[in-house]
Amino acid sequence: MTDVAVLGGGIGGLTAAHELAERGLDVTVFEANDRFGGKARSMPVADEPATLHGEHGFRFFPAFYRHVVETMERIPTDGGTVADNLVETEATLIASTTAPERIAETSAPDSLRGWLEALRPAFAEDLPREDVRFLLERLLYLLTACEQRREAELDDISWWEFIDAENRSEEFRDRLAYATQALVALRPQVGSARTVGTIYLQLLFGQLDPTEPTERILNAPTNEAWIDPWVRHLETLGVAFQANTPARGLEFDGRRVTGVTLADGETVTADEFVLAVPVEVAPAFVTPELRRAAPELGRIERLETAWMNGIQFYLSEDVELTRGHQVYADAPWALTSISQRQFWTDYDLEGRGPDEVEGVLSVIASDWDTPGIHHEKPARECTREEIAVEIWAQLETHLNGADRRLRDDMLVDWFLDPSIVETETGVENRSPLLINTVGSLRNRPPADVGVRNLTLASDYVRTNSDLASMESANEAGRRAANAVLDRRGGRGRAQIWDLREPAVFEPLKRQDRLRYRLGLPHPAAVTQSLRGVTRRLGERV
Structure with missing residues (x-):
């Protein structure tokens, strides 16, 4: 018996455990693998005390990652915190087989020339002028669209179509259409304009903000620099960890979860359950009874990887x-x-x-x-x-x-x-990654799904960061913890931040909010290429 049983020891599950344990709850984390950290974990390459480490993939912390970095700042190490293990990058090499190499600086600009370089590819010399103008119009559309329009309209159109990639120059497609695919799991043809556009703007804002590092990475393999110190710290807070302990299913009486059945047949009981397993595993826990009680759970299986x-x-x-x-x-x-x-x-x-x-x-x-x-x-x-x-x-x-x-x-x-x-x-x-596809927002459940003692903490949960990432998983873990804390009362809440966009666009967003309520289109809705219009008219004939 434990206050809270967390199923899954990835970033979402560890975050929920962290927030709950800090507020005095008894937490046990059950993890199917032999190491904690989920897709972020690093792994020894041999069964030896001292061996090289491999990774599921290298870690990447852009400037808009606030939740996960704030958690790292609360994990102590000798003489500092885990956040001290983040190292700022300086430049990105863009290597090509058909063109000379290019170097894109990632450090904060400190001169006019630096700012102009940072604004590439929007102002790159090798992009046709009409493409640059069109890109700026598209970005302004995003920045001035209200949240309701973004969710209802821009989530139902792909980034590829939104930026009219098929009818733009090859340089434009290479630079813009694929700009985010290399570093985050966003595919331009299938990702929505809402998600890809939002993340593209966040990456751009991060490069233009002199107060924050544009991007950082870890100074050691992930488990050594972050996950292992995190687990040790949570153990000092009283969190119990059960590795190599996969869960098989949830027991549900029609109103609440009464227990979790482990793979060995044992049943664990708790007051609260946090489901923090990855998206490809979660549907196996959703019984027909749970789906009827919380329809949002039934839509998880529609998400793509x-x-x-x-x-x-x-x-x-x-x-x-x-x-x-x-x-x-x-x-x-x-x-x-x-x-x-x-x-x-x-x-x-x-x-x-x-x-x-x-x-x-x-x-x-x-x-x-x-x-x-x-x-x-x-x-x-x-x-x-x-x-x-x-x-x-x-x-x-x-x-x-x-x-x-x-x-x-x-x-x-x-x-x-x-x-x-x-x-x-x-x-x-056996460990695919969630991808944000057109229209997928409606299939992403909230952390609190309406079952009185069940919450979700994984990167498929609806979050402000809206991206399959460590940041989204951490935010989901915080949201799950807040749902538990709200039910128990009087223990405070974990902090959650909105994505930051320039305040100068707020009046225009308010105007668009009114237009949306009146059923009117965004003022920039007609911005598109003549070729695009011709193509679409031809398809209708």
């Missing part, structure tokens, strides 16, 4: 590239990477794994459906070995120009996310 998984290459040389991300513009598998050694300053690389390892290149593949250049088939049809070979080949074609920065002889070993499991026809992904 995609593959976005990582591989680490352990190198005999430290290939630094840029002090930040690398984006491989022409890579068919939509690759991004970070050369980790320059950031993992507190990670004893020499004392782990093979002696010859001097560098770690962490790569994420976001497109598993497009044929590659070496094996000429999609990633999901390859073996794990073929995936590693193919990704390495795509990196080489982008990075090896006049100077060969990657050589086959420097590759010591690799570690592919173990969620990628081989089958007879290729691989399956």
Whole structure:
């Protein structure tokens, strides 16, 4: 018996446990894996006391991540907090097989030239002037649309259609349509204008805000820099942790959850239950009785997932590239990477794994459906070995120009996310990522679903950040904790922040709110290309 049983030890579950334990509740966290952290966790590559770590994918903390960073500031370490392990990046390398490399600065601008550079690609010289004008009109549309219009109208149109990508220049599509896909799980053809546009603006605002780092990453593998200190701190608050303890189902009497059945047949009882399992697992917990009591739970199964998984290459040389991300513009598998050694300053690389390892290149593949250049088939049809070979080949074609920065002889070993499991026809992904698709907002439940002692804490919950991410999972955990605290009364609430947008647009949003209530379109609704109008008219004829 415990006050609160949290099912799932990812970011959402740990956040809910943190907020509740700080306010005196007895919390137990049940996790199916042997390590906590969910998709954010790092994993030892061998069964040895000191070994290298692999990652599901590298961690990325843009400026608008407020909830998760504030939690990190409350996790003590020797002489500071976990937030001190965040390191600011300086530049992003955009590598191409058909054009010269470009460097995009990510540090805060400190000069007029710097500000103009930060505003790219909106003002890039190689974009046609009409595309720049159209982009500005689209962004102003977003910034002046009221929240009701964003949810009711912009969530039902794709970002691809909203920015008229099919009828714009190739440079515009490459720079804008795919701008967010490389770093976050947003696909321009299927993601809504509401979600992709909002996140694009948040990334842009973060780069223009001199008071906040544009983006940060961790100075060590995720569990060492963050998750393990977090678990130790929660244990000092009285949280009990049960690893390797998957839950099988919820027992529901028609009014409240009476227990959770574990995989070994044991039943755990509690006053409150927090369901913090990932989106691909959650539907298994939704019985017909729960669906009738809380219809929002039944819509979780309609949410879609995609593959976005990582591989680490352990190198005999430290290939630094840029002090930040690398984006491989022409890579068919939509690759991004970070050369980790320059950031993992507190990670004893020499004392782990093979002696010859001097560098770690962490790569994420976001497109598993497009044929590659070496094996000429999609990633999901390859073996794990073929995936590693193919990704390495795509990196080489982008990075090896006049100077060969990657050589086959420097590759010591690799570690592919173990969620990628081989089958007879290729691989399956046992840890896919939620993606925001057109119209999916209506299928995302609130943290408090209306069952008197059940709340949700995962990145598919409706949140302000509205993105499958650590930030959204943390916010969902806070919302779940607040629902529990509200029911128990008098214990305070976890803080939740809105996304920040320039206050200068508030009067225009209020005007649009009135127009929306009157059934009138947004003033900029007619902004579109002549070619787009012609195409749509032709489709109707």
